[in-house]
Amino acid sequence: MNLGVILLDLSLANLPNEAVVALRIAIIILVFFVISKLGRRLIDALLDPERITGGLSDRRVNTLRGLARSLLKYSIYFIGGVMILEELGVPTTSILAGAGILGLAVGFGAQNLVRDVITGFFILFEDQFAVGDYVTVSGVTGYVDEMGLRVTKIRSWTGEIHIIPNGKIEQVTNYARNGSGVLFEVTVAYEEDLDQVISVINDTCHKMAQEIPDPVIEEPRALGVVDLGDQGATIQIFGLVKPMEHWGYTRELRKRLKAEFERVGIEIPYPHRVIMKKQGGGESGDAF
Template sequence: MMDTIKQSVEQLFDNDWWSNTGISLLKILLIIVIGRLLVWIAHKSINKVVLEQLNVRHALQQRRITTIGKLLNNIVSYSTYFIVALLVLSELGISLGPLLAGAGIVGIAIGFGAQSLVKDVITGFFIVLEDQFAVGDTISTGKFKGRVEVIGLRTTRIVNEQGEMHIIPNNLITEITNFSLLPAHITIDMPIAYQGNLREIMHTVRQCAQSIKHEKLLSSIEVLGLQQFDKDEIVMRVTAQSEAAYKDEVTRYMNEQFKLTLEQHGLQMNEEIKEAKG
């Protein structure tokens, strides 16, 4: 014990020890700075390529390009910092051979003992890479349907209309229906009491359709015309397209505007306006 303390005290006054230690610290600092610089340059290059691609790609492809750009940035960062860590350990005098061999054995053990985790990560990677869905999309997978809150490499979180959050392991996501990639189609049937003037009714409905504006509408409202009729009522059908996530909101707004307009023109509704089922 005393010999160890004596040796440590002697090292404090050993110029060669201080010189070697200073050089090692400078090397470690230089390795870290160079690593950070390489990461910065790589990120700048990747972001520049991503921005260039965003300017020339279709809107549906922009989200995928952005996601891939972030993924590449993460891969570059993790790879570079891993190499930096190995170089620093080597500079500290730690032998990397046994360390890498031990890491390999641990990796094999984890591979056998955590196959489900590996499947989750691989599936999550391909979800991001293939842009199957993104945060904010409304999707259905298995018995779950809702808005995507978080996409991780291991789990995906979905919030349904009741506010319940479902945390789903990625390897269980085998079939996906994405309701947000394409515009939602809205079809509304309006049963109107028939009073013997079809032209007036059609004119009123068309006027209302032209006047309805909503920021989430992606197309003008089209009046398809007479869908059904009998001696007491006629059914007028209108269609439109909206952003998928706002389909219900836009449908309610259209219902309200049509009902108010028809009432202003003295046209009575036989029942509440309802979204057509077919």
């Protein structure tokens, strides 16, 4: 027998039983900590979007990576917990044999945990959303930052992380599929020729789509007059771009339309204030 093992056995024999149990529990925790670190590195290496080619998209690979991490974590928690209970003298074998793993979980009041895990599998199987998608779930809107077996983490555009149990997800709105709409309105003065205005809008939209073609799915165009308000005629514009590209595209298109309106002399109405003041017994007016 190895001399080191003999010496270790002798040293453990001289320790109190409680100290030996504590040492074994510490070793179990250390071993599973190392396994957790190595397992995460292995998962990251195997489920790397740059290494995987074929039918899986990057967002799908990232989702599977998050689920694999979650599965590894809970497996380590369960196995390590059982081993620690055994060191403490708890008869885990008889408990598991008598009730089964699922029965044990339900017996400890973990019905919600089981529901969260099952719902997580269905979300993945049905491809309702994936990591990187912009969604609304349980009243929270943001990007899917992480998806695990039990919880989904949503990051809002202001940076907050919302942690939602999968079992609470009953309705999902996914904005990252098919395309995102470029939809906004512009108002021009009643004195303007509306046919000319619509022509200028369509020309500007077409020119921008030619200069920035990558995100465009359906070229934006003027749909027509949608309102005759107090300040002028309102024209609605609609187009379709790649998912989540609509915010930046809309901002740029608005800026170009304003510049083009100014160039050709189309007035964008805005509130004016006229102040009347008396000067030497008479009245004069200044418009602001």
